[in-house]
Amino acid sequence: MLVIPAIDLRNGKCVRLVEGKIENETIYSDNPADMARKWEGMGAGFLHLVDLDGAFAGKPKNLEAVKSILDAVSIPVELGGGIRDMDTIGLYLKLGVDRVILGTVAVSNPSMVKEACERYGSERIVLGLDARDGLAAIHGWDSTVTRKSTDLALEMKDLGIQRVIYTDIKRDGTLKGLNLENTKELAVKTGLRVIASGGVSSLDDIRAVKDLEPFGVDSVITGKALYDGRLNLEDALRICQE
Numbered sequence: 001m002l003v004i005p006a007i008d009l010r011n012g013k014c015v016r017l018v019e020g021k022i023e024n025e026t027i028y029s030d031n032p033a034d035m036a037r038k039w040e041g042m043g044a045g046f047l048h049l050v051d052l053d054g055a056f057a058g059k060p061k062n063l064e065a066v067k068s069i070l071d072a073v074s075i076p077v078e079l080g081g082g083i084r085d086m087d088t089i090g091l092y093l094k095l096g097v098d099r100v101i102l103g104t105v106a107v108s109n110p111s112m113v114k115e116a117c118e119r120y121g122s123e124r125i126v127l128g129l130d131a132r133d134g135l136a137a138i139h140g141w142d143s144t145v146t147r148k149s150t151d152l153a154l155e156m157k158d159l160g161i162q163r164v165i166y167t168d169i170k171r172d173g174t175l176k177g178l179n180l181e182n183t184k185e186l187a188v189k190t191g192l193r194v195i196a197s198g199g200v201s202s203l204d205d206i207r208a209v210k211d212l213e214p215f216g217v218d219s220v221i222t223g224k225a226l227y228d229g230r231l232n233l234e235d236a237l238r239i240c241q242e
Contacts, residue, residue: 001213004221004222009066009081012030018174033069033071036073040074046077047078058082059084078099080102086116110159132170150189168198175200175225175228177200183196183212196212
């Protein structure tokens with residue numbers, strides 16, 4: 001199982017939000033590239049980037065910070081936030097992003113998801129499924145649609161999606177622990193490869209999500225727990241390699 005450090009970008013800085021709310025922001029670094037180097041140096045094999053400004057604006061807003069991270073590390077990087085058209089997907093993949101994450105556009109323009117999977121390959125297009133009370137949330141988590149997360153995931157699977165990042169919004173940045181029940185349900189019902197996200201607080205959470213590996217949960221994203229020093233990345237990686 002992979003433990004993937006998250007780097008959330010806002011105004012060119014590395015920040016964390018609680019439940020996706022801008023007013024609940026903590027700035028952790030003015031230099032996201034340094035943070036990326038730190039996680040790579042501690043053994044991370046993958047990085048998860050989010051353009052928070054982009055998620056709210058619907059277009060790339062932290063391009064220079066993304067470029068600096070890509071220049072700083074040699075490990076693969078996935079990126080989400082404000083990717084709503086084919087040109088943006090092409091731009092990021094050309095820059096060197098390994099996987100792009102599609103969220104809002106999966107609801108608003110599902111045919112684009114199909115086109116992206118066909119043009120770039122399913123291994124490079126990931127569904128970002130952000131859920132509140134089991135329903136999909138879009139537009140930087142500003143609104144919730146009346147679509148069950150599992151139903152949306154199955155629809156996206158039919159369009160070519162093979163991997164999904166599942167985030168429980170109510171837990172993101174809260175250190176309350178992952179929503180293991182919904183994460184497992186999504187993996188079992190869809191057969192997709194699932195990356196768990198939202199609420200990791202301790203090594204116990206890492207151990208618990210590792211138990212879901214046989215069901216198709218093969219990675220976990222962690223942010224606030226790393227930045228607050230509650231979780232040591234090297235210890236988490238060690239558990240996942242046991």
